[in-house]
Amino acid sequence: AQTVTQSQPEMSVQEAETVTLSCTYDTSESDYYLFWYKQPPSRQMILVIRQEAYKQQNATENRFSVNFQKAAKSFSLKISDSQLGDAAMYFCAYRSPLGGSQGNLIFGKGTKLSVKP
């Protein structure tokens, strides 16, 4: 069974600085999808970025980018020019391309990011 591990329960960053959130996963599959979701105090789960495992190029979305290391099974999220609105819980998630119960999202336990003004 696949697992997702976020080893940093809490992180802190100064406004305008850069921070990297770590995520590792365990799988025997060669094709899969990885996601970072943001959960602000409103509790809404917001997709930040996604990565297909077959793509070697790291995904980017404005100030958010990932460092996808397939061999190391690592999927870290880099937030550049941090803003106060980036303060939230961040969840890393894995999804198999297979159907049935194997196709569900598997989440890490989250990293709480604080942004200091």
Add this chain to the structure above:
Amino acid sequence: NAGVTQTPKFQVLKTGQSMTLQCAQDMNHEYMSWYRQDPGMGLRLIHYSVGAGITDQGEVPNGYNVSRSTTEDFPLRLLSAAPSQTSVYFCASSYRGGSRETQYFGPGTRLLVL
């Protein structure tokens, strides 16, 4: 598109009461699922559905029931509420296959069982 909607936003129940959490999506997604979120536990899958008439259990199904009579709706029923079911519940939906794998989440329902 309204996306994924959930009602109610907040509910207080007494132990032993039953209720239904509603979830609807207007994106014609075949895949829908229910998660619960507890402090320090991340999100855990309760039940999921791969299409109308097809449902299956996730990681923590005990005490919950689901049905999927239409593509749009996927209600979650608490049969006899227990304090251990105090949690935040999220409904999510997606297509399956290729670049359409992203799951979209509803705003959540906060449930307190006394």
